Amino acid sequence: MSTRDFVYTSQPQRVVFGAGALAHLAREIDALGARRALVLSTPEQRVQAERVADMLGAHAAGVFDRAVMHVPIETAREAREVARQLDADCAVAIGGGSTTGLGKAIALDSGLPILAIPTTYAGSEMTPIYGLTEAGVKKTGKDFRVLPRTVIYDPELSRTLPVGLSVTSGINAIAHAAEGLYAQDSNPVMDLMAEEGIAALARALPAIRTKPDDIDARSDALYGAWLSGTVLGNVGMALHHKLCHTLGGSFNLPHAEVHTVVLPHALAFNAQAAPQAMTRIACALGTASAPQGIQDLARHSGAPIALRDIGMKESDLDLAADIAVRNPYWNPKPFGPAERNDIRALLQRAWAGEPPG
Numbered sequence: 001m002s003t004r005d006f007v008y009t010s011q012p013q014r015v016v017f018g019a020g021a022l023a024h025l026a027r028e029i030d031a032l033g034a035r036r037a038l039v040l041s042t043p044e045q046r047v048q049a050e051r052v053a054d055m056l057g058a059h060a061a062g063v064f065d066r067a068v069m070h071v072p073i074e075t076a077r078e079a080r081e082v083a084r085q086l087d088a089d090c091a092v093a094i095g096g097g098s099t100t101g102l103g104k105a106i107a108l109d110s111g112l113p114i115l116a117i118p119t120t121y122a123g124s125e126m127t128p129i130y131g132l133t134e135a136g137v138k139k140t141g142k143d144f145r146v147l148p149r150t151v152i153y154d155p156e157l158s159r160t161l162p163v164g165l166s167v168t169s170g171i172n173a174i175a176h177a178a179e180g181l182y183a184q185d186s187n188p189v190m191d192l193m194a195e196e197g198i199a200a201l202a203r204a205l206p207a208i209r210t211k212p213d214d215i216d217a218r219s220d221a222l223y224g225a226w227l228s229g230t231v232l233g234n235v236g237m238a239l240h241h242k243l244c245h246t247l248g249g250s251f252n253l254p255h256a257e258v259h260t261v262v263l264p265h266a267l268a269f270n271a272q273a274a275p276q277a278m279t280r281i282a283c284a285l286g287t288a289s290a291p292q293g294i295q296d297l298a299r300h301s302g303a304p305i306a307l308r309d310i311g312m313k314e315s316d317l318d319l320a321a322d323i324a325v326r327n328p329y330w331n332p333k334p335f336g337p338a339e340r341n342d343i344r345a346l347l348q349r350a351w352a353g354e355p356p357g
């Protein structure tokens with residue numbers, strides 16, 4: 001295989017990785033030149049956020065603990081106002097993609113630097129992609145102001161992530177890498193990261209299911225999440241992410257679970273148009289088929305494989321297909337209004353939990 005033409009732009013970010021890495025928080029805040037950090041979390045992770053604020057001491061401006069999935073615009077406005085009132089010059093986001101997403105909403109408005117401390121495998125901390133939900137419609141955009149400046153990956157913090165969410169969140173990360181391998185603007189560096197990311201996660205997820213507090217498995221998963229998130233942050237998303245944003249944004253399905261159910265079917269749709277990517281994904285998974293390998297990984301790790309099991313109504317599938325083809329993302333096998341029935345059939349299989357066809 002000859003090397004193809006490509007463009008690669010590296011993104012300025014500092015990553016500190018390791019069990020116990022949270023201990024470097026004060027050093028990293030200093031390196032950012034920040035004086036007053038607003039700590040962000042979900043209500044469920046308030047205790048972790050308070051611990052972070054304690055570690056920051058005089059550098060903590062306060063804690064805002066109302067992050068929720070898909071960043072409702074009302075929450076974003078509230079957090080922006082709190083940051084202004086507290087005269088914060090930095091946001092520290094401890095949590096999953098929802099909390100990082102709230103930090104991004106603040107940064108988009110104010111340019112405040114973000115220090116992210118991810119505790120799931122969603123990968124948002126490595127991307128300039130933000131999402132905001134207004135009047136029930138989720139919009140995504142790209143802006144380098146929202147790319148976290150510093151990321152502290154501490155696998156100790158993901159030990160408490162429930163096994164179910166660990167697996168689905170890990171497959172959310174695999175989805176970033178898998179779509180990166182057939183992205184229109186892919187490049188050899190991201191391809192390497194994608195393969196390594198998938199392999200690390202495929203190794204880690206069954207191990208986490210067996211032993212949730214195994215620090216080696218947690219480190220492997222976070223390493224895979226870092227690599228896969230980096231891929232998402234550098235190259236484009238395709239059909240799979242479009243379907244997940246439709247199902248999550250318009251039907252309020254849980255983000256990581258939707259990724260887990262849809263990925264085998266999106267890969268099957270693209271298999272003939274992207275044969276080299278499928279080979280690389282299958283190889284990284286250690287299976288014969290990429291789509292089936294993902295579904296087997298999910299099933300054997302106890303994750304859902306059917307949309308009907310995560311809250312999707314069969315009667316909404318028509319509408320979902322209509323929305324998904326309205327503003328399609330680029331995809332190796334084009335999809336748009338003309339392919340609406342193919343997308344509807346894909347969603348039916350995903351709804352029923354059938355093998356990827």
Ligand SMILES: NC(=O)C1=CN([C@@H]2O[C@H](COP(=O)(O)OP(=O)(O)OC[C@H]3O[C@@H](n4cnc5c(N)ncnc54)[C@H](O)[C@@H]3O)[C@@H](O)[C@H]2O)C=CC1
Nearest residue numbers: 042044070096097098119120122124127129157158160161
């Ligand atoms: N912009 C981007 O590049 C990306 C954005 N996202 C966005 O992120 C959101 C989903 O993020 P996720 O990380 O899947 O879930 P999440 O951030 O919503 O977290 C799910 C739940 O798990 C809890 N949790 C997180 N870490 C925990 C831990 N270590 N121990 C115990 N509980 C923990 C959270 O507090 C929350 O209650 C969606 O809105 C999605 O659109 C996801 C991937 C990439």
Ligand SMILES: O=C(O)/C=C\C(=O)CC(=O)O
Nearest residue numbers: 101129130131140241244
């Ligand atoms: O679907 C994903 O995992 C990637 C991107 C997003 O979720 C966009 C967002 O921040 O809402």
